[in-house]
Amino acid sequence: MSHTGHPPPPPKPPDGWKNALNEASATSADVTKTFVTALRDSADAFPPLKSLAAGVLAVWQTAERARSSKLRAKALAERSCRLLGIVADAVKDPNDVPPEMNVVLGNFEILLEDIQRTLKPLQKQNLLKSLPRLNRDQDELDDLNRRLDEAYQSFMISSALMTQLQLERIQRKVAKQLIMLGHIDKAQDCTIAQLSGIRNEVSYSAQKATTHSDRKLAEIRRELATKLEVIDRGQTHLKYLFTISVGLF
Template sequence: MRLGFPRARWKPKLPPIGQTSQSLPKPSHAFPDALRTSLTAIKESADAFPPLKTAVGAIVTIWDVAERAKHSKSDARGIAVRTQQILDVVVDAVPDPLEIPPSMLQSIERFTLLLEETKYLMEEMVLTGRVSRIVHLNRNERVLRDIRERLDAAYGDFLAASALRVEVTQAEIVLKQRELAAQQLQTYLQVSQILQKTNTTINLTPDLLFYSRLSVFLGRP
């Protein structure tokens, strides 16, 4: 059973993993309504998978915080974009909420904890006043950098997991195709044997009929 999670449709271009400081995208427009609707739909459809539902709720909150930011708005939005992209990868990497490998489940739970921590830190930093921002400028920069690096690491982990799932799925498809080909060959051989027996019977029938009539004519059993 495949999860029917709708994917977030709004996908701004994101930088490669591992770039530092200014690497995350800095969109200038507000949280798109289509993305909010899509995230809400994912959250509502994730009842069978609580960790993902919690993650979606945290991402929506992070977007809201980014939109209400009094400063570092571009950085906050960039972080929100990255969390949304990670969610898309997670949805792709989860084929069935009832059959999640333990390693994947642990990764999703760690991602959820990271989102909760990110939400808390962003609220603390970007919603504070000017004086507090100036006093804690260096600390805030370090925190933002740490958040970006950890999100990049999570993104890379889920990309690898998603790629592995695709490889496993393709291998399973190839195996099933081979099994089907073997079954078709077996069926063909069985049908061929039946046809051979049928043809032999048909060929013998005229001879049997001739000898039967000859026996009757000669008065012999």
């Protein structure tokens, strides 16, 4: 990891590129080509990635048929493939791809076409080339390596921008959710206040009804007591009359 926080670019073949390249296993190359082929043939893949995968496979096939500078040609193909892997790993959701990233992907596709076009003459040239021609081939391949470096740097810049846009979108979404939560809290407080008011009204009404009932019961008791008193007086009067009537007979 570099001091900038980004992964280092795909390594460019140094002066001792033959030894480093010979250490790469055929199995690894087969796995890589299988991945690129699957990406190209995938029905769900992002269309620009499918085009890049087709371009990388074309470069790989052209490099394998090179008769001169074969190792350098294969190194270019491997770098192109590894850069595609980095791009495919970062670009997963087409909805998250900004216009700047689409431009970078388009430039990468153009670069793959230039690499393939540069490697094609190497299929026809024999091993007995003139030194100037060999030097010219080497310069062209070095220039393509430099352009791969530039493509990587452009991709990392666009990837950082894409990440920033994603974070900003998430922040806006979170802010919106917080605002909604604030509205919900206010609505909840309002509802609680309303329920509290209703509870107080019900309590007051119940208390009032109880008080009214108590007064009504007291009034009924007084009426009953009055009626009982009248009945008692009536019974007493009847007894008195009965006593008088008995005395008369």
